[in-house]
Amino acid sequence: MLCDKIIEDREFGHLYIIVNARAVRYTFRPANDGTEKIGVRVTVPSRYDLKDVLQSVERMRPQLNAMLQKSQASKSEAKKQTHIDWDFRIESDCLHISFVKGTSQKVLFHKEAAQIDRNEQGEDIVLKPAVLQFVCPPDFDFDKGDRQAMFERAIIEGVRLHAKIQLLPRLLAYANRNGIQLNEVKINSSKGRWGSCSLRKKRTLLKTQILHNINLSLFTLLLPMHLQKLILLHELTHTFYMDHSPAFHAKLDAWLGGKEAELEKELKKYKTTIFSFVKDVKPK
Numbered sequence: 229m230l231c232d233k234i235i236e237d238r239e240f241g242h243l244y245i246i247v248n249a250r251a252v253r254y255t256f257r258p259a260n261d262g263t264e265k266i267g268v269r270v271t272v273p274s275r276y277d278l279k280d281v282l283q284s285v286e287r288m289r290p291q292l293n294a295m296l297q298k299s300q301a302s303k304s305e306a307k308k309q310t311h312i313d314w315d316f317r318i319e320s321d322c323l324h325i326s327f328v329k330g331t332s333q334k335v336l337f338h339k340e341a342a343q344i345d346r347n348e349q350g351e352d353i354v355l356k357p358a359v360l361q362f363v364c365p366p367d368f369d370f371d372k373g374d375r376q377a378m379f380e381r382a383i384i385e386g387v388r389l390h391a392k393i394q395l396l397p398r399l400l401a402y403a404n405r406n407g408i409q410l411n412e413v414k415i416n417s418s419k420g421r422w423g424s425c426s427l428r429k430k431r432t433l434l435k436t437q438i439l440h441n442i443n444l445s446l447f448t449l450l451l452p453m454h455l456q457k458l459i460l461l462h463e464l465t466h467t468f469y470m471d472h473s474p475a476f477h478a479k480l481d482a483w484l485g486g487k488e489a490e491l492e493k494e495l496k497k498y499k500t501t502i503f504s505f506v507k508d509v510k511p512k
């Protein structure tokens with residue numbers, strides 16, 4: 229930050245005086261000086277009287293305090309949204325992930341398989357989601373060393389495992405019921421897309437067969453069941469149409485009982501990152 233003057237402040241840490249030729253009055257914004265303490269950024273006109281600025285700060289102190297508190301709160305909320313600690317909890321239809329305090333000094337894993345039934349239409353009904361629990365020492369420091377990155381990797385591997393166990397058979401069941409033959413189905417950690425479909429030509433002595441490969445992002449498993457269905461049927465519709473033409477959407481929409489647009493809209497609340505699924509964090 230380019231500023232004209234930095235002034236120590238007993239309450240705010242620092243006041244950063246920034247000259248802006250186009251400014252006609254003082255404006256106050258929260259500033260982060262790189263430490264935990266937040267300062268106040270004061271924009272002033274070219275010709276300013278420092279004494280007057282400081283008097284103004286005194287008059288505005290209660291409002292500035294409230295402004296900084298609000299900014300601090302939204303910052304810690306943002307941190308919570310990408311932080312793994314005791315509050316990190318995913319409770320999706322198919323998988324529950326949590327951290328609990330144990331008695332051992334080691335980090336232990338507690339796992340339970342999902343209980344899944346099929347309804348008359350051949351669709352999966354999750355009776356009990358799979359459980360992945362990290363049992364940590366009671367005084368565990370989540371920020372020590374590279375623990376944040378380590379747990380993120382462990383959570384992603386846990387989701388990948390359950391995606392293989394649950395999503396693959398779910399996709400194959402839809403494919404089989406509709407006479408769709410697939411070449412290969414994979415779970416990947418793709419960010420930014422929930423799934424993809426590609427063509428594969430298979431030559432035998434007698435004929436050339438065109439088959440499809442489908443990749444599903446492991447994050448698809450964390451979506452509610454009805455949105456998983458959207459993703460799975462979307463990719464399977466690509467085995468008929470390799471584009472997003474009106475014909476593609478007509479087929480998919482019919483398959484989803486006329487709910488494609490509604491489901492697509494709901495899907496926008498989620499992102500392909502584990503933090504998008506943390507409970508009590510509003511989906512962005």
Ligand SMILES: [Zn+2]
Nearest residue numbers: 462466471472
């Ligand atoms: Zn598509």
